[in-house]
Amino acid sequence: MNLYGMFRITGVALAIALAAASARFTQAQSTTQPASEPAPGAVSYSFTVHPRPGPTPALKYELLPEPMDQTPGNAATAWFLAFEQLSQNALDAKLDAKASEQILECLDLPADQFAAARAQTETLLRGCDAIFRSADLAARREQCQWDLPLREEGFDLPLPHLNTARRLANLLDLRARLRIAAGDWDGAASALQTGFALSRDLNQQAVIVQELVSTAICARFLKVVQEWQEQPGAPNLYWALAGLPRPFEDFHAAMQLERMFPSNTFPQLRRLNAGGFSERDWQDFQDRMNVYLSQSGISTNSRLAMVAQAVFLYPRAKKYLVDQGMDAAKVDAMPTRQVLAEYELDEYRHWSDDMVKWTNLPFWQAWDGMQRADVEFRRSDPAAIPLLRFLPAVNRAFLSCTRLDRQIAAAQTIEAIRSYAAAHGGKVPERLSDLTDMPAPLDPMTGRVFAYTAQQAREGSEAHVTLDCPAPKGAVPTDAARYEVTVLRP
Secondary structure: OOHHHHHHHOOOHHHHHHHHHHOOOOOOOOOOOOOOOOOOOOEEEEEEEOOOOOOOOOOOOOOOOOHHHOEEEEHHHHHHHHHHHHHHHHOOOOOOHHHHHHHHHHHOOOHHHHHHOHHHHHHHHOOOHHHHHHHHHHHOEEEOOOOOOHHHHHHHOOOOHHHHHHHHHHHHHHHHHHHHHOOOHHHHHHHHHHHHHHHHHHOOOOOHHHHHHHHHHHHHHHHHHHHHHHOOOOOOOHHHHHOOOOOOOOHHHHHHHHHOHHHHHOHHHHHOOOOOOOHHHHHHHHHHHHHHHHHOOOOOOHHHHHHHHHHHHHHHHHHHHHHOOOOHHHHHHOOHHHHHHHHHHHHHHHHHHHHHHHHHOOHHHHHHHHHHHHHHHHHOOHHHOHHHHHOOOHHHHHHHHHHHHHHHHHHHHHHHHHHHHHHOOOOOOOOHHHOOOOOOOEEOOOOEEOEEEEEOOOOOOOEEEEEEEOOOOOOOHHHOEEEEEEEOOO
């Protein structure tokens, strides 16, 4: 089985872990009292920024290429060229394993240490110019069409480009950080545009695994944005952050693609409605299902277990079809294989739709319903129906995408505070509603402004603010976040 199929059957857990690992980043309240302790387990980010008004003109800096800089063509072609150049040239041939490790070490360096390692980093990136040219070209193409064989391959869909895309993102990250360390704001903005465009384009025609890699890459470049915010004299990126798509990931579109995979993976099921579902079709369906489950680590004990499971399911399947309005005599006359296949496929469609429908709503409206659907799904004994093992972990994937939107909103709020402090002699707003020229965005997880606390600067000192982002009900503690920001005097 290919990499995608393994991710898919196990609920895309590894891809979600990747997105969470790459991320650096209630009703609103305001106070001038010291901030309370963060929620247990919350991820905390502490950094220092300098007051800075918005640039003139307001859109001088963008985080995605502007239309005037775009050229006709398909970005995917140029991205694949960059991926191939990376595999053949930059890391595999010209750079040895030690250099690859050094690149990963540079990625983890804090800003002050990274600035001291600029010469080393520039040496590591030497020879990557052709890769960067291809990536910059791809980022500035008018459209992106990956043309992956989604319908033909189903769960066998190969996605070998995703690992290389992550490695390319590492190089783009280092290039942007080098330009920030040098105070080259125009060059840094251009480098960030390429990074964010890679993430945006991976979101096109994306199944869940590809979308979560896109999420992880975008989170990586938001970490670079934070490094930008920390530098003295760094331009304000409020309007640039506001220009990023919101939501950044089209999760509903990804789930629509996921819904079609059973009939593409098991073409035998397409013959159910046509009345031509043969005994051979049923055996092929069972055998292929057995291969998928075995390769994902689920023991099936070969065909014997599948036959036993079918015997167990048959009474339930008959009752289901009759409850759906089918004549009982007609159900009795149907071949056993057709009763079982129709039941499995209908159950898959039912539970898939029951989860996917919520992705049409904003997260803060959808989450409770999605959690209820997940609870009901688990109560239905899904392990008894092999096809249901292919349902992805919709709620966790949706949460990962929304966590990315929250990072963008938090970064934008911090930029609004920087602008306010620049206009008020280093003072920070008492409450987020005081941000009128650059309004504070809502927390995409709650649909409300962030919980906010502020300590005003005393004479000769700095101000401190916190943004608290609670975890949604039923999520894990690390889905909460706190931003602790020191605002220096201008």
